[in-house]
Amino acid sequence: xxxxxxxxxxxxxxxxxxxxxxxxxxxxxxxxxxxxxxxxxxxxxxxxxxxxxxxxxxxxxxxxxxxxxxxxxxxxxxxxxxxxxxxxxxxxxxxxxxxxxxxxxxxxxxxxxxxxxxxxxxxxxxxxxxxxxxxxxxxxxxxxxxxxxxxxxxxxxxxxxxxxxxxxxxxxxxxxxxxxxxxxxxxxxxxxxxxxxxxxxxxxxxxxxxxxxxxxxxxxxxxxxxxxxxxxxxxxxxxxxxxxxxxxxxxxxxxxxxxxxxxxxxxxxxxxxxxxxxxxxxxxxxxxxxxx
Numbered sequence: 001x002x003x004x005x006x007x008x009x010x011x012x013x014x015x016x017x018x019x020x021x022x023x024x025x026x027x028x029x030x031x032x033x034x035x036x037x038x039x040x041x042x043x044x045x046x047x048x049x050x051x052x053x054x055x056x057x058x059x060x061x062x063x064x065x066x067x068x069x070x071x072x073x074x075x076x077x078x079x080x081x082x083x084x085x086x087x088x089x090x091x092x093x094x095x096x097x098x099x100x101x102x103x104x105x106x107x108x109x110x111x112x113x114x115x116x117x118x119x120x121x122x123x124x125x126x127x128x129x130x131x132x133x134x135x136x137x138x139x140x141x142x143x144x145x146x147x148x149x150x151x152x153x154x155x156x157x158x159x160x161x162x163x164x165x166x167x168x169x170x171x172x173x174x175x176x177x178x179x180x181x182x183x184x185x186x187x188x189x190x191x192x193x194x195x196x197x198x199x200x201x202x203x204x205x206x207x208x209x210x211x212x213x214x215x216x217x218x219x220x221x222x223x224x225x226x227x228x229x230x231x232x233x234x235x236x237x238x239x240x241x242x243x244x245x246x247x248x249x250x251x252x253x254x255x256x257x258x259x260x261x262x263x264x265x266x267x268x269x270x271x272x273x274x275x276x277x278x279x280x281x282x283x284x285x286x287x288x289x290x291x292x
């Protein structure tokens with residue numbers, strides 16, 4: 001086993017090699033591209049968390065700022081949307097792994113203090129103090145790739161000699177930097193960050209070559225759920241990309257991804273359970289056919 005092929009430890013959970021972890025998305029934003037604010041209200045967000053847990057989610061990822069273009073959100077407003085909510089989830093679901101999607105170290109520090117187990121920095125260390133904030137409270141960290149873009153910036157004519165090589169170089173360097181900042185090595189994931197700083201062809205290339213990211217030894221997170229590269233490939237709007245999402249998730253799982261950020265937890269759980277059995281890391285729920 002390679003030095004970095006280690007179990008992934010987040011909060012009180014340890015995910016071993018070959019074990020898939022499912023991350024449910026709950027956005028505390030009024031302008032999410034997918035749900036258009038369905039979980040912006042506090043009680044609706046708590047209900048979404050309860051349902052995700054019942055449906056088989058291992059983690060929940062809380063976002064307080066829309067990833068792409070939109071109304072500016074101050075740090076104070078992001079804190080208002082996330083900190084007390086994280087504390088409430090921790091009280092409501094003591095054993096649940098809580099992730100917060102933020103690129104601001106001030107937010108990372110306060111949500112980690114409130115009980116977050118993972119900081120999902122989807123903007124590739126734009127604020128270099130995020131890693132230190134995660135380290136201070138023993139939280140894990142997602143190291144992502146955005147091709148040098150600033151937060152909340154959409155890609156335009158992004159070009160790479162080899163997009164996969166660029167992703168590997170960037171994410172592993174960020175992972176090494178996180179370790180140097182004091183983040184636990186077994187709490188670090190790398191994320192190719194589909195669509196961020198990439199066009200559809202580049203996101204497709206990343207998906208079909210995901211085994212190269214897995215070969216780094218760092219656990220790989222994929223966040224492909226309802227993304228534009230699926231929509232453009234199939235010419236479908238966000239609400240109709242479920243089947244394409246499951247196809248991309250299944251390929252990613254087969255090629256070595258370990259954590260999956262999704263909107264539809266039950267469908268993803270079934271797909272990942274099937275992939276685990278096909279890969280030989282899981283067992284069928286029943287094997288009665290032609291044996292009775």
